[in-house]
Amino acid sequence: MKSPLAYKHLYGLIGYPLVHSFSMDFFNQKFMSEDIDAQYLNFEIEDLGLLMEIIAEYPNLNGLNVTAPFKVDVIPYLDSLDEDARAVGAVNVIRFIRDGENGPLMELRGYNSDVGGFDKTLDSLLDKEHDTAAMVLGTGGAARAVTTALERRGIKVQLVSRRKTEHTVVYEEITRAMVAAHPLIINATPLGKYPDDDQCPDFPYRFLTAEHTCYDLIYNPEETLFMKHAAQQGARTKNGLEMLLLQAFDSYEIWNLKD
Numbered sequence: 001m002k003s004p005l006a007y008k009h010l011y012g013l014i015g016y017p018l019v020h021s022f023s024m025d026f027f028n029q030k031f032m033s034e035d036i037d038a039q040y041l042n043f044e045i046e047d048l049g050l051l052m053e054i055i056a057e058y059p060n061l062n063g064l065n066v067t068a069p070f071k072v073d074v075i076p077y078l079d080s081l082d083e084d085a086r087a088v089g090a091v092n093v094i095r096f097i098r099d100g101e102n103g104p105l106m107e108l109r110g111y112n113s114d115v116g117g118f119d120k121t122l123d124s125l126l127d128k129e130h131d132t133a134a135m136v137l138g139t140g141g142a143a144r145a146v147t148t149a150l151e152r153r154g155i156k157v158q159l160v161s162r163r164k165t166e167h168t169v170v171y172e173e174i175t176r177a178m179v180a181a182h183p184l185i186i187n188a189t190p191l192g193k194y195p196d197d198d199q200c201p202d203f204p205y206r207f208l209t210a211e212h213t214c215y216d217l218i219y220n221p222e223e224t225l226f227m228k229h230a231a232q233q234g235a236r237t238k239n240g241l242e243m244l245l246l247q248a249f250d251s252y253e254i255w256n257l258k259d
Contacts, residue, residue, distance in 0.1 A: 008037040008102075010060045011255060014051060014074075015067035018044040019195065022219065023065055026248055048073055060102050063255030064094040068190060071141030075110060084112040088148050090141030093251045111254050114145035117247030118217075122153070125213050125238065127183070134184035135160060137201045139168060142217055143188035150184075158182060160203075171202045179207035185230070187216040192224035200225035210234035219244050 004010055013023045027040035043054055048070050055061060066074050071090040075081070078094065085091045091110035099106050125131075133156045136143050147157045158178070161168040169178075179185075185208070191199045203226070208214065214230035217240040227237040 002039070004039055004041060004058060005060060007039045007060060009062045010039055010041065010058050011063045011065075012041040012043050012054075012061065013065040013067060014043045014045060014048075014054070015070055016044055016046050018042045018067070021067070022244060023248065026245075027252075030252075048077070051077055055096075055105065062096045062098070062102075063251070064096075065251055066092050066094060068140070077108065078110040079107045081110045082112070084115040084145075084148065085110045088112045088115060088141065088144040090114075090144050092141070092145075092247065093254050095254050095257065112145055113247040113250035113254065114142060114243070115149050116250055117243045118146050119149040119152070120246050121238070121242050122149070125184070125215070125236075126153075131183050131213075132156060133158070133182045134186060135174075135179070135182040136186045136188055137203065138188035139165075140188065146186055146188050146217070155184070160201075171204075174204050174207070176204075176207045179204065179212075180209075183212055185212060185214045185235075187214070187218070187224070187226045190218070192216065192221075192226050193218045194220045197221045198225065200229060203229075205229040205233055208233035208235045210236075212236070213238065216240060217243065 011027060013021055021042055024040050024042050031038045071092055074091050091112055093111040093113050095109045096105060097107040097109060134150050135158045136146055137160045139159055139161045150157050159168040160171060164170050187201055189201055191201050208230055212235040214227060214235045215238045216224045216226050218224050219239050219241040222239060230237050
């Protein structure tokens with residue numbers, strides 16, 4: 001097996017934990033099938049301070065994906081952000097801008113492909129006459145990306161969190177009328193993600209109806225407990241696989257942009 005340093009281009013994912021990650025298999029299969037001289041690695045790190053050591057160790061590194069818990073904390077390590085990353089305040093793609101191919105590193109630029117990936121999945125879901133409000137569970141980087149995409153479509157967003165803030169309600173405050181007023185419910189928390197797939201947000205599922213669409217950004221397992229509870233009330237459900245694929249396609253395009 002070739003050393004990672006023997007490949008023309010190297011890409012990877014930073015986060016912790018990465019046992020659930022889809023990206024490495026997806027990209028390495030893509031590189032093999034398209035005869036691209038590249039490899040994708042998982043960099044499972046608990047301390048984001050190790051990022052610069054990774055960059056120094058692999059001079060052929062040309063791009064990274066970023067997942068929890070580093071989508072926000074990685075920003076101070078970057079030289080610039082694109083419009084979506086600035087709007088969201090979170091990064092899930094880092095592009096390495098080098099002086100020539102695999103030359104000295106000139107700039108680390110952060111992007112957020114979650115916004116576009118999520119937005120592209122909405123057209124088939126929304127009833128444009130009625131879906132004017134959404135309830136987003138969570139306040140992390142994924143929730144920020146979802147909120148940005150929704151608000152750009154003119155959809156009002158109610159954020160839900162475990163802690164009360166000026167901009168959120170807590171789960172205990174959610175009433176039947178609030179749920180009825182928000183036909184789109186999105187789980188942007190990690191609750192229910194493998195291997196903790198016996199968990200779900202503490203949402204009042206009994207208030208859901210067939211008029212609701214419940215979208216879980218989690219893709220593993222294929223049907224989360226959040227989705228199962230929603231389906232039992234007659235709601236439509238969708239998982240995050242399509243969004244994941246779309247943002248993966250966007251990641252590769254970002255890494256190979258020509259300035």
